[in-house]
Amino acid sequence: GENVEQHPSTLSVQEGDSAVIKCTYSDSASNYFPWYKQELGKRPQLIIDIRSNVGEKKDQRIAVTLNKTAKHFSLHITETQPEDSAVYFCAATFQIYNQGGKLIFGQGTELSVKP
């Protein structure tokens, strides 16, 4: 079935350390993998995404890696700051015939960066 698994559910790091969040997906046809940051009561904010024709993408302190063979992708945040504290969600597209893909979300990771 359509499934995205995300780990860990909570992550606490010291300011300046790195944080890694991992996700696996079930459909080998998935081709788009965004990561979102969500603050309480607000819409998810896209922070980085990767498509299936790329293995890695980096944007300043944030990077995402994709292993299509293993069907998993990871978010890496380096030099973490207290303002990085939030809930992070991974997502993957699952195809709808003739309608493009629908996004299915992982369970979320609550990241806490301690000063």
Added chain:
Amino acid sequence: GAVVSQHPSWVICKSGTSVKIECRSLDFQATTMFWYRQFPKQSLMLMATSNEGSKATYEQGVEKDKFLINHASLTLSTLTVTSAHPEDSSFYICSARDQRNSGNTIYFGEGSWLTVV
């Protein structure tokens, strides 16, 4: 980036009444929009895919007669929660796909907090 607007931001309704939430793509046309529900401290759960000019596609376990979706134009999709009950209280959020310039980015609305009393 593209803008998706959702209204109302929050609504309180009495049990048994219906409430409508609107999702608009402000600067692009969206043939496909998506409706999610998010309970506190949980993930976004896809409820249905809204297709312009045709019936919505509902996810397994979502009652189509209770959550009515209409996508009558390329910029507007509505979700109506019929005969709402307290257990329907949740954060409802829509998203729309921007397919301009061969892109496929999905943008989210601000979300709507529904409280049924």
